[in-house]
Amino acid sequence: MVARTMDELVSLCKRRGFIYQSNDIYGGIKGLYDYGPMGVELKNNLKQSWWKSMIYERDDIEGLDASILTAPDVLKHSGHEDTFTDPLVDCKSCKSRWRADQLENKSCPSCKSNDLTESRPFNLMFKTAIGPVDDGSSFAYLRPETAQQIFTNFKNILTSTNKTIPFGIAQIGKSFRNEITPRNFIFRVREFEQMELEFFVEPGEDATWHKYWIDSRYNWWINQGIDKKNLEFLDVEKSELPHYSKATIDIIYTFPHGKEELEGIANRTDFDLGSHTKNQEEFDIKAKVMKNDKSTTKLAVHNLENNTWTIPFVIEPSAGVDRGFLAILNEAYKEEKIDDKNSRILLALKPHLSPIKAAVIPLKKNNEELVNHAKTIKSNLQLLGMGRVMFENSGNIGKNYRRHDEIGTPLCITVDFETLEDQTVTVRDRDTMKQQRLGPEALIKYYQKYFE
Numbered sequence: 001m002v003a004r005t006m007d008e009l010v011s012l013c014k015r016r017g018f019i020y021q022s023n024d025i026y027g028g029i030k031g032l033y034d035y036g037p038m039g040v041e042l043k044n045n046l047k048q049s050w051w052k053s054m055i056y057e058r059d060d061i062e063g064l065d066a067s068i069l070t071a072p073d074v075l076k077h078s079g080h081e082d083t084f085t086d087p088l089v090d091c092k093s094c095k096s097r098w099r100a101d102q103l104e105n106k107s108c109p110s111c112k113s114n115d116l117t118e119s120r121p122f123n124l125m126f127k128t129a130i131g132p133v134d135d136g137s138s139f140a141y142l143r144p145e146t147a148q149q150i151f152t153n154f155k156n157i158l159t160s161t162n163k164t165i166p167f168g169i170a171q172i173g174k175s176f177r178n179e180i181t182p183r184n185f186i187f188r189v190r191e192f193e194q195m196e197l198e199f200f201v202e203p204g205e206d207a208t209w210h211k212y213w214i215d216s217r218y219n220w221w222i223n224q225g226i227d228k229k230n231l232e233f234l235d236v237e238k239s240e241l242p243h244y245s246k247a248t249i250d251i252i253y254t255f256p257h258g259k260e261e262l263e264g265i266a267n268r269t270d271f272d273l274g275s276h277t278k279n280q281e282e283f284d285i286k287a288k289v290m291k292n293d294k295s296t297t298k299l300a301v302h303n304l305e306n307n308t309w310t311i312p313f314v315i316e317p318s319a320g321v322d323r324g325f326l327a328i329l330n331e332a333y334k335e336e337k338i339d340d341k342n343s344r345i346l347l348a349l350k351p352h353l354s355p356i357k358a359a360v361i362p363l364k365k366n367n368e369e370l371v372n373h374a375k376t377i378k379s380n381l382q383l384l385g386m387g388r389v390m391f392e393n394s395g396n397i398g399k400n401y402r403r404h405d406e407i408g409t410p411l412c413i414t415v416d417f418e419t420l421e422d423q424t425v426t427v428r429d430r431d432t433m434k435q436q437r438l439g440p441e442a443l444i445k446y447y448q449k450y451f452e
């Protein structure tokens, strides 16, 4: 069963150390969140799963980690300076500001007044000064998406890796948007992470690759534990597409607050490389691009057979880490009756995403023999490299089980007095709550198999 309300997820996140409001002790800043001890593990596991599927499990994609601060020229030629805007209205009564396209009944959500200004475009990019002089002459933007520095590094990566099209460049990292009304927890925030792939293909082969990436990305989300019934595709209407996009399919997820975009997969034609290349006139650029006399590099591939240069088309699957996190949490959250009196909250996460893979718990707190034994088991399992293993020394087994159910730890391993005699431990499974007794070798095998 899917979580009923966003409040339940927010409360679990705070209680168990997944996510906190950022700058909280000074009153917080809207649209910013901090990932706590459990949150950072789950988020890293999600990113690692994406990275594995993009880079390690294939041979046609390379990785990148580019700078966040971005030169204005890059974002001028990408079109962001002119068009990366949302429509803004002011309420003349209470002076609050809103996104015009999200208003119900064209009235102010705060004071309900209908006395609003005409809407005007508001650019979502954050700016900051570069260097010691802050007179506006030298500034950079905090990137609003990770994609642009992939395009600016196209030639670097092409020449340093000997790749030929079709091939891709993948990047995970922070992006910043000065959203007018951040809301719905981590769904719409001002600082977030994206997992973006730019896949470069021969013009004419773009539609086939677009379809390929739509299927591939859909299946990846299912492998992260998202139920098919909560996913759908939205073929973005031609009138809503940016002028350079031939087609965009959004993967829509049923979040606790409603159906919204989890990931977009766009056919961006030759707009990006065409926009950032030098000598544009040498190429037959299909997209409408701004004249560029600043770029120093040709962003094209050489076809040795007929000595021609082509600007590849780009297929871009662009996913939000934070939205993915929220969707996965929503899917995993369950409340179960244990018996007539008791129930439990459970995060039935896929094991590869669980923040803690196993908790090792001595039956008695501070009993030296039990504690030492438990610590040795923790170290041995930790060395297997499947993720974080936790030693627990709070002594209350029931409480530990409850806590680890709520953070999604698949296995709890209890060390008791029998262990000291025959080395066996009790292994409890999160989902079934079944317990089994395993010796040291069987435990290692079981653990490895579990996380394979």
Ligand code: ATP
Pocket: 145, 177, 179, 186, 187, 188, 189, 190, 192, 194, 261, 262, 263, 264, 318, 319, 320, 321, 322, 323
């Ligand atoms: P939306 O229409 O919901 O604002 P978008 O179409 O502007 O999203 P893209 O520019 O396609 O989003 O960005 C790619 C992905 O980055 C989105 O699918 C989403 O997962 C994530 N993303 C975009 N904006 C935000 C945000 N403000 N907070 C969290 N994630 C975001």
